[in-house]
Amino acid sequence: MNVTKTISDGKELVKVEGRLDSVNASQLEASVKEGLDEISELEFDFSKLDYISSAGLRILLSTLKSLNAKGGSMYLSGCNDTILEILEVTGFKDILNIR
Amino acid sequence: MPKKSVREMNFFERMHYSLSSKMFHTILMFSIILSLVAVSFGFFLYTRAIRNRYADKAYTLSANVSLALDKDLIANYITETKKIYVGLDQNTKEDINSASYLNSFKRLKDENYDKVLSLLEEFATKNEADSIIIGYGVNNKFINIFSVNKDGLVNEPGFTQVIEEEQQNIIETLNQNIPIFNVQSDNFYCLGNTFLNTSAGSASIVTYFSLNDVVRLSRAFLLQYFIVLFVVTAIIDYFIVRKMKKTVVKPIVALNEAARDYMMDNDYNVMHFSNVDIHSGDEIESLALIMSDMEKKIAKHVQDIVKINGEKEKMGAELNVASQIQEGMLPNIFPAFPDRSEFEIYASMHTAKEVGGDFYDFFLIDDDHLATVIADVSGKGIPAALFMMASKIVINNLSTIGINDPGEILREVNNRIVKNNPVEMFVTVWLGILEISTGKLKAANAGHEYPCLCKSGGKYEMVKDKHGLVIGGIENCKYQTYELQLNPGDSFFVYTDGVPEATNAKNELFGNERLLSALNDDPSYSVVELLDHVKERVDGFVKEAPRFDDITMLALRYFGKETDELTIDANIENIPTVTAFVDKKLEALNCPEKVQRQIAIAIDELFSNVAKYAYRDSDGGNITVRVKGEENPKSITISFIDNGKEFNPLDNKEPDISLAAEDREIGGLGIYLVKKTMDDISYEYVNNQNVLTIKKGF
Numbered sequence: 001m002n003v004t005k006t007i008s009d010g011k012e013l014v015k016v017e018g019r020l021d022s023v024n025a026s027q028l029e030a031s032v033k034e035g036l037d038e039i040s041e042l043e044f045d046f047s048k049l050d051y052i053s054s055a056g057l058r059i060l061l062s063t064l065k066s067l068n069a070k071g072g073s074m075y076l077s078g079c080n081d082t083i084l085e086i087l088e089v090t091g092f093k094d095i096l097n098i099r
Numbered sequence: 100m101p102k103k104s105v106r107e108m109n110f111f112e113r114m115h116y117s118l119s120s121k122m123f124h125t126i127l128m129f130s131i132i133l134s135l136v137a138v139s140f141g142f143f144l145y146t147r148a149i150r151n152r153y154a155d156k157a158y159t160l161s162a163n164v165s166l167a168l169d170k171d172l173i174a175n176y177i178t179e180t181k182k183i184y185v186g187l188d189q190n191t192k193e194d195i196n197s198a199s200y201l202n203s204f205k206r207l208k209d210e211n212y213d214k215v216l217s218l219l220e221e222f223a224t225k226n227e228a229d230s231i232i233i234g235y236g237v238n239n240k241f242i243n244i245f246s247v248n249k250d251g252l253v254n255e256p257g258f259t260q261v262i263e264e265e266q267q268n269i270i271e272t273l274n275q276n277i278p279i280f281n282v283q284s285d286n287f288y289c290l291g292n293t294f295l296n297t298s299a300g301s302a303s304i305v306t307y308f309s310l311n312d313v314v315r316l317s318r319a320f321l322l323q324y325f326i327v328l329f330v331v332t333a334i335i336d337y338f339i340v341r342k343m344k345k346t347v348v349k350p351i352v353a354l355n356e357a358a359r360d361y362m363m364d365n366d367y368n369v370m371h372f373s374n375v376d377i378h379s380g381d382e383i384e385s386l387a388l389i390m391s392d393m394e395k396k397i398a399k400h401v402q403d404i405v406k407i408n409g410e411k412e413k414m415g416a417e418l419n420v421a422s423q424i425q426e427g428m429l430p431n432i433f434p435a436f437p438d439r440s441e442f443e444i445y446a447s448m449h450t451a452k453e454v455g456g457d458f459y460d461f462f463l464i465d466d467d468h469l470a471t472v473i474a475d476v477s478g479k480g481i482p483a484a485l486f487m488m489a490s491k492i493v494i495n496n497l498s499t500i501g502i503n504d505p506g507e508i509l510r511e512v513n514n515r516i517v518k519n520n521p522v523e524m525f526v527t528v529w530l531g532i533l534e535i536s537t538g539k540l541k542a543a544n545a546g547h548e549y550p551c552l553c554k555s556g557g558k559y560e561m562v563k564d565k566h567g568l569v570i571g572g573i574e575n576c577k578y579q580t581y582e583l584q585l586n587p588g589d590s591f592f593v594y595t596d597g598v599p600e601a602t603n604a605k606n607e608l609f610g611n612e613r614l615l616s617a618l619n620d621d622p623s624y625s626v627v628e629l630l631d632h633v634k635e636r637v638d639g640f641v642k643e644a645p646r647f648d649d650i651t652m653l654a655l656r657y658f659g660k661e662t663d664e665l666t667i668d669a670n671i672e673n674i675p676t677v678t679a680f681v682d683k684k685l686e687a688l689n690c691p692e693k694v695q696r697q698i699a700i701a702i703d704e705l706f707s708n709v710a711k712y713a714y715r716d717s718d719g720g721n722i723t724v725r726v727k728g729e730e731n732p733k734s735i736t737i738s739f740i741d742n743g744k745e746f747n748p749l750d751n752k753e754p755d756i757s758l759a760a761e762d763r764e765i766g767g768l769g770i771y772l773v774k775k776t777m778d779d780i781s782y783e784y785v786n787n788q789n790v791l792t793i794k795k796g797f
Contacts, residue, residue: 019699021707022671022704022707023671023703050699051700053700053703053704053707053769053772054704054765055703057765057768057772058765058768061760061763062765064760065760068761081693082696082697082700085776086700089771089772090754090756090768090771090775092756094757095759095763
């Protein structure tokens with residue numbers, strides 16, 4: 001997995017490449033948590049992400065919760081079929097903003 | 100000669116054609132001919148003797164008469180007769196022996212006339228002559244002057260006999276003074292003549308003897324002679340036949356019977372000709388002795404044949420055992436490896452003779468390497484079978500020592516066989532070693548037919564591999580090892596030249612084209628069905644034509660290592676290893692990318708679950724991941740096995756996915772995700788192990 005983080009005007013763009021699974025979830029988590037307090041809007045660019053496991057979903061959920069708590073917002077973009085299906089199956093589609 | 104065989108004759112026909120009958124008839128015919136010849140010859144001799152006798156008698160009589168007569172007296176009568184004859188008028192002269200003609204000569208009858216007649220009569224009576232005539236010839240006429248007959252009748256003087264043309268011999272008799280013996284229309288007679296020369300010219304004294312009585316008597320005699328001769332020869336014939344019957348026919352009949360008994364008897368050791376008792380000392384005894392010797396010789400010969408047959412039977416039985424040993428040497432229990440699911444293998448051999456020179460072989464070198472061999476020894480029969488056994492053992496031995504390089508193995512096999520090959524036989528070999536886990540097939544070809552390879556979903560094609568020299572040719576030959584990759588579903592087929600070179604009645608070869616066509620007839624065939632089908636096609640092609648070569652085939656289909664196991668430390672760091680391990684399997688099954696991702700997620704969820712919880716109360720432990728891929732239909736089954744505390748993750752409450760984000764719990768989501776994306780998930784606790792299994796088809 002490869003994570004690229006870019007911040008501009010209080011908006012953070014996190015580009016995740018490869019696979020997001022139990023092994024590397026903590027790496028992403030650490031990356032996202034860092035400076036989360038200073039932003040109000042976060043976008044995950046999943047266009048280069050192969051798949052996501054429940055460990056990834058956990059990060060999405062906790063990040064969403066943190067942002068929701070301070071009135072921020074979170075988006076997902078570039079999800080492939082596999083990821084969309086996972087989000088659908090797990091009901092995450094209902095609580096996430098997917099572009 | 101009879102028209103039918105003696106076998107078809109009835110009793111009477113046999114009698115008719117029997118030797119005795121033939122002999123009897125022949126001798127009878129001979130005696131008849133002999134009698135006829137004897138009678139004819141006797142008749143000829145007798146007739147000649149009679150003729151000569153009477154000719155002498157006639158001549159002597161006429162000569163005696165001439166001496167007894169008074170010449171002057173006769174001369175007077177001649178003179179007088181001639182006068183009368185000359186004095187006859189023309190009419191009377193032509194009207195011979197008429198009353199006037201004879202009357203003219205009446206005056207010859209004077210007192211001496213009767214005296215002469217009496218004298219002649221006395222001569223005739225004493226000599227038993229039928230008549231004596233004195234006269235003279237004028238042209239073709241003979242004029243009688245004196246004539247007496249035995250019975251007293253006389254011709255008048257002047258009586259004239261006309262001698263016809265055909266009676267020239269009579270004229271000659273009269274002219275030349277020789278006797279004749281003559282036959283005139285069944286009248287047998289003899290004439291004698293003597294000229295009596297007088298002053299008035301010569302007169303003929305003719306004596307006449309009738310031979311009719313003599314001839315009649317001789318005829319009667321000849322008939323009697325013939326009858327007696329015939330009867331005597333017939334009696335002799337009978338005795339000859341009786342004798343011959345005893346000396347010739349009887350021994351032949353005895354031989355005949357012996358021959359018949361010999362023919363009827365099935366036991367050659369019982370002597371028949373040797374018991375025939377013939378001591379004739381002739382060719383028949385010799386024949387009997389020869390037959391007896393022949394019978395003994397045949398009996399001896401039959402004994403030899405029986406002995407040879409016994410040995411042949413023994414040989415046949417031994418050959419049968421040899422054939423069983425040979426068959427037993429080849430792996431022939433199928434399925435050959437019931438506990439191996441990575442491949443199926445089948446081979447068959449149909450030998451043209453009891454024992455053959457072809458062979459196939461396959462054996463596991465180790466758990467991951469399967470050697471397959473197909474070979475064809477030059478020549479046929481027992482020598483080829485012996486060479487085949489040696490070759491098979493050497494190949495087997497050298498293949499199992501761990502070289503695992505077919506080219507190298509064949510090089511070594513060749514070197515060993517060349518050293519111990521006094522009769523310079525050779526064997527063509529194709530040796531393939533399959534790495535079962537990867538499907539990598541290493542092979543080398545020593546002068547053998549091209550192997551056929553079929554990629555999954557494709558068709559069988561010949562692999563034009565590089566051929567080395569046949570095994571057993573020359574030392575230190577090199578054999579190139581080449582590699583073929585077998586993927587699950589791929590198969591290969593190897594065979595001996597008996598398949599493409601099977602020949603039908605039209606002398607056409609089965610050929611590679613037909614072989615490939617047979618192999619590709621039905622892609623769904625198992626290897627067993629495939630080999631049976633190829634054999635059927637070959638049989639259907641060859642039909643009743645004779646078979647010369649063994650037909651040997653081997654086919655292997657590779658399924659890949661269906662069940663793969665990976666045992667690894669239960670640490671989430673090892674998830675990529677497990678995923679890669681499973682991915683390799685999925686790629687081999689041509690798994691779609693999406694499913695591959697779903698499975699990767701499932702692995703992540705389940706492995707991390709175990710890694711996190713299973714060994715929580717201990718110092719950690721292993722997890723075994725067992726993967727089983729299936730081709731038809733395509734699916735994969737993955738089991739995660741750990742030795743941790745019994746725990747069924749499926750018992751956990753399913754997460755409520757309808758809650759708002761703030762109320763959501765992340766726990767149980769992983770299992771839930773797996774349940775949703777996989778076709779099946781199950782848990783069991785066996786042998787103190789948690790086994791969680793998922794299955795996904797694609």
